[in-house]
Structure formats: C-alpha cells, structure tokens
Amino acid sequence: MLRKNSSRKSKYKGGTFAIVASKYNSRYVDAMLRAAHAELKRAGAVVRVVRVPGAYEIPVVVARLARSSRTTHHAPRPVAILCLGVILRGQTVHAAQIGDAVSRALMSIQLETGVPVIHEVLLLESQEQAKARCCDPKHNRGTEAAQTALEMARVMAGLAAELDDDVPF
Numbered sequence: 082m083l084r085k086n087s088s089r090k091s092k093y094k095g096g097t098f099a100i101v102a103s104k105y106n107s108r109y110v111d112a113m114l115r116a117a118h119a120e121l122k123r124a125g126a127v128v129r130v131v132r133v134p135g136a137y138e139i140p141v142v143v144a145r146l147a148r149s150s151r152t153t154h155h156a157p158r159p160v161a162i163l164c165l166g167v168i169l170r171g172q173t174v175h176a177a178q179i180g181d182a183v184s185r186a187l188m189s190i191q192l193e194t195g196v197p198v199i200h201e202v203l204l205l206e207s208q209e210q211a212k213a214r215c216c217d218p219k220h221n222r223g224t225e226a227a228q229t230a231l232e233m234a235r236v237m238a239g240l241a242a243e244l245d246d247d248v249p250f
Contacts, residue, residue: 093235097127098227099159101142103166103202105135109215113165113201113223120227129156136166136202137179140186147194159196160237161230165223166202167211180204197233201226 098121102114114130121128131142149158164187170176183202191198201222205211214222 093124093231093238095125095127096160096234097129097157098161098163098230098234099129099131099143099146100163100165101131101133101139101146102164103134103136103139104132106167106169106211109167109211110165112215113167113221113226116218116221116223117163117165117227117230118223120224121230124227124231126231127156129159135179136168136183139164139166139202140183140190143187143198144190144194147190147196147198160234161197161199163199163223163226163230164202165226167215168202168204169208169211170204170206176204195237197230197237199226199230199233 100114100117100121103110118128118130131146133139133142143162143164146159146162164183166183168176168180180202184200187198187200187202190196203211203214203222205214214220218224
C-alpha cells in the first residue's frame with residue numbers, strides 16, 4: 082500500500098545537505114528533486130545538487146561527498162546526502178542488478194563514513210508506479226527523503242553532542 086507523506090516538521094534547522102540525482106527517467110527524478118529541495122529549503126538548509134547520468138553512477142559521487150574533508154573553502158561536508166533515482170524494471174534482470182548494486186554501495190558508504198545516506202533510488206515495475214511515487218505531492222518520495230535526511234541530521238547531531246566527539250554533524 083502506498084503511504085501518504087506526513088506533514089511532520091523537523092526540529093533540525095539549517096545545515097548543508099547534498100542531493101545526488103540521476104538524469105535518467107528525468108520526468109520522475111526531477112519531480113522528486115523539486116520536492117526534496119523545497120522541503121530542505123523550508124528547514125533553512127543549504128542544498129547542493131549534483132546530477133549524474135544514471136542510478137549506477139550515484140554511489141561514486143555520494144562516496145566522494147561523504148569522504149570529503151569536514152569543510153573546504155567551497156562548501157562544508159554535507160550532514161546528510163539524499164540519493165534520488167528511478168529504475169524501471171524491464172524484461173531482463175539488468176534493473177534488479179543495478180538496484181541491488183546501488184543499494185549495497187550506498188549502505189557501505191553510510192556505514193564507512195558516518196554520513197547518513199538517504200536511499201530513494203526506486204526500483205519500480207511500471208511508469209504508473211513511478212508517477213504515483215514521484216509526481217503525486219501526497220506520495221512524493223522526494224519529500225519523504227528530505228524529511229528523513231533532516232531527522233537523521235538531528236539524530237547524528239544529538240549523538241555527536243552526547244558522545245562529545247568531533248564528528249562534524
């Protein structure tokens with residue numbers, strides 16, 4: 082069952098977030114990107130968007146952003162990274178292979194770096210499913226990804242303060 086987006090308000094404000102979004106299936110990804118960007122901006126966040134050709138290219142950019150030094154003269158390290166993409170299943174196993182590879186890579190990067198990586202690279206059966214999850218404001222997974230990123234940034238900031246460590250978020 083398709084779950085509606087909640088209208089939850091995050092207690093986390095500000096911060097720098099990165100969105101890595103695929104250009105492939107742009108109709109759907111662009112709709113998620115717009116929704117995620119708007120939700121983060123409402124929270125006062127600085128948002129950096131990086132576009133990549135397809136879903137398979139997302140993890141290498143996420144790894145580079147997550148492993149970046151804490152702060153550069155250009156931009157601080159993101160407190161969370163949102164990954165947006167749409168993979169439509171075809172008649173071969175290729176889509177499932179891409180989806181599995183991306184999922185494994187994103188989890189690995191998150192665990193290795195301690196930077197929350199929000200996974201909204203959707204493996205879907207049809208354009209109808211993509212339209213429902215990406216273009217409908219009530220169910221837009223970009224909004225949900227941004228809300229999750231804000232919540233994870235809050236959780237990680239709380240842990241850093243509680244543990245009194247030097248993690249930058």
